[in-house]
Amino acid sequence: xxxxAGLCFRYAGGGRNxxxxxxxxxxxxxxxxxxxxxxxxxxxxxxxxxxxxPHHFRGDFAGEVTVNGLDTRRSAPEALxxxxxxxxxxxxxxMLASVVEDEILFGLENFAIPREEIERRVEDSLASTxxxxxxxxxxxxLSGGQKQKVAIAAIVALRPAIxxxxxxxxxxxxxxSRRVFEILKxxxxxxxxxxxxxxxxxxxxxxxAKRLAVMGSGSLILSGxxxxxxxxxxxxxxxxxxxxxxxxxxxxLEERGLYQGDVPLDIGRARIMIEGILCDxxx
Ligand SMILES: Nc1ncnc2c1ncn2[C@@H]1O[C@H](COP(=O)(O)OP(=O)(O)O)[C@@H](O)[C@H]1O
Ligand SMILES: [Mg+2]
Numbered sequence: 001x002x003x004x005a006g007l008c009f010r011y012a013g014g015g016r017n018x019x020x021x022x023x024x025x026x027x028x029x030x031x032x033x034x035x036x037x038x039x040x041x042x043x044x045x046x047x048x049x050x051x052x053x054p055h056h057f058r059g060d061f062a063g064e065v066t067v068n069g070l071d072t073r074r075s076a077p078e079a080l081x082x083x084x085x086x087x088x089x090x091x092x093x094x095m096l097a098s099v100v101e102d103e104i105l106f107g108l109e110n111f112a113i114p115r116e117e118i119e120r121r122v123e124d125s126l127a128s129t130x131x132x133x134x135x136x137x138x139x140x141x142l143s144g145g146q147k148q149k150v151a152i153a154a155i156v157a158l159r160p161a162i163x164x165x166x167x168x169x170x171x172x173x174x175x176x177s178r179r180v181f182e183i184l185k186x187x188x189x190x191x192x193x194x195x196x197x198x199x200x201x202x203x204x205x206x207x208x209a210k211r212l213a214v215m216g217s218g219s220l221i222l223s224g225x226x227x228x229x230x231x232x233x234x235x236x237x238x239x240x241x242x243x244x245x246x247x248x249x250x251x252x253l254e255e256r257g258l259y260q261g262d263v264p265l266d267i268g269r270a271r272i273m274i275e276g277i278l279c280d281x282x283x
Contacts, residue, residue, distance in 0.1 A: 002026040002049055002162065002196070006063035009044060009053050018044040020218040021063070026196060026211075028161065031188045033205040033226075034198045036215030037240035042198045043089060045215065046164050049196065050086045051077035068161065082111070085155035087165040089198075091147050100142075101126075101135045104154045111158055125157035128191075129183050145176030152183060162194040163187065169201060177201060181208045203244050206230065206265045214239050230263045246270040253277065 007022040018041050026032045034042050047053040051072045054061040065072040068083045088094050097103040104125055108118050126132045129149045134142065139150065148168050155163055165184070169177035181204050187193040199205045205212065206226050213223040216239035222229050230236070230247045237243075243251075246264050250273060253259035258277050264270040 001028055001069075002065075002067050002194075004048065004063065004065045007048060007065055008062040009048060009059055011044075011057060011059040014059065017218045018059075019048065022048075022220050024213065024220060024223065026162075026194065028194055029188070029192055031185070031195045031208060031210045032197065033209035033212045034196070034215060035200070035202060035205060035212065035241050036221075039217075040215040040239070041218040042215055043166050044218075046086065046166050046196070046198060048072065049162075049164050050084045051075060051080040081158070081160070083160055084162045084164055085158055085160035087148075087151045087155055087163070087168055089166040089170065091144075091151055091168075091171075094151055095139050095147065098138055098140065100131070100137050100139060100150050103139060103150055104157050107154050107158050121157045121159075125153040128156060128186065129153040130179075143176075144171040145173070145179065148172065148176075148180055149183065152180070156187065156193075160193075162196065164196040166198045167200060168197070169199065169204070177204060184208070202242065203265075206244055206247075214241055216240070226265070227263050230265075 004022050004024045007019055008017055009019040010017045022045065034045065036042050044053060047057060048065050049067060054073065055077050067080060070080060070083065072080060095103060097106055101122060104122050105118065108121055113121060126135055129152050131146065131149045131153060134146060139147065142150065169180050172180065184195050184197065185208055188195050209226055211224060212226050212229040214221045214229060214236060221235055221239050222232050230243055233243060233251050244265060246267060249270060250259060250263050259273060264273050
């Protein structure tokens with residue numbers, strides 16, 4: 001479980017707080033999405049969860065962050081890495097090896113995983129991310145989507161309880177983006193891994209996440225179950241977040257007194273909503 005209480009952080013030399021008074025709880029097994037405009041503090045929040053803030057990025061830190069009961073200020077990032085695996089925004093800077101399997105081996109050897117266990121972990125992590133056939137490929141020959149999967153496989157092999165990913169689909173086409181989300185969903189549902197995901201693709205996020213947080217100017221503007229967050233259209237707009245068009249349509253129908261009910265998140269549900277309205281109307 002992740003808990004932040006009164007978390008504030010200002011980068012050394014930074015003009016304003018990158019994080020202001022963040023109170024957040026992320027439960028075990030959650031699929032937690034974070035959205036917000038550029039500069040809102042999303043990446044900084046992920047650094048606060050894996051200990052890079054305050055251990056790597058220096059600045060003024062206040063409040064408390066605990067990850068599985070460990071206070072991040074008192075635990076080294078290497079110790080926290082056993083609980084939280086991180087996939088960073090800049091994927092190329094994260095890749096250390098030139099061959100895919102070495103990328104996965106590197107972390108396992110760093111964690112001093114026993115030799116006999118290593119082979120099983122490599123095979124399992126490649127299989128669970130659907131890239132067993134890439135095992136001996138050179139990293140530089142991979143597409144963006146394939147590299148993302150390798151980065152996720154290398155983290156999964158370490159079996160952290162929590163995986164934090166910062167805009168993992170930023171460079172990917174819609175199909176590869178969906179595939180990454182599906183891999184995360186399998187990890188979450190089949191292996192109980194807690195997923196914390198910063199993402200701009202709001203439709204995908206709303207489809208896959210269980211809970212959402214919206215950030216703006218370093219603050220947590222909204223957080224809660226996806227449908228509850230989407231019902232706050234004005235705050236979302238102020239935070240520069242475009243809600244899915246089907247959700248916006250539902251809201252307009254609601255304003256006109258034509259609809260009351262759950263916010264539809266996909267075309268199928270929107271269709272049911274509209275059919276319901278047409279049925280009720282006396283044409
Ligand atoms: N290494 C850094 N040093 C100083 N300021 C930074 C650094 N990284 C980010 N910031 C500042 O912190 C704020 C939040 O940035 P960031 O967490 O990267 O936002 P986001 O990921 O939502 O785009 C921004 O004002 C940004 O300029
Ligand atoms: Mg960022």
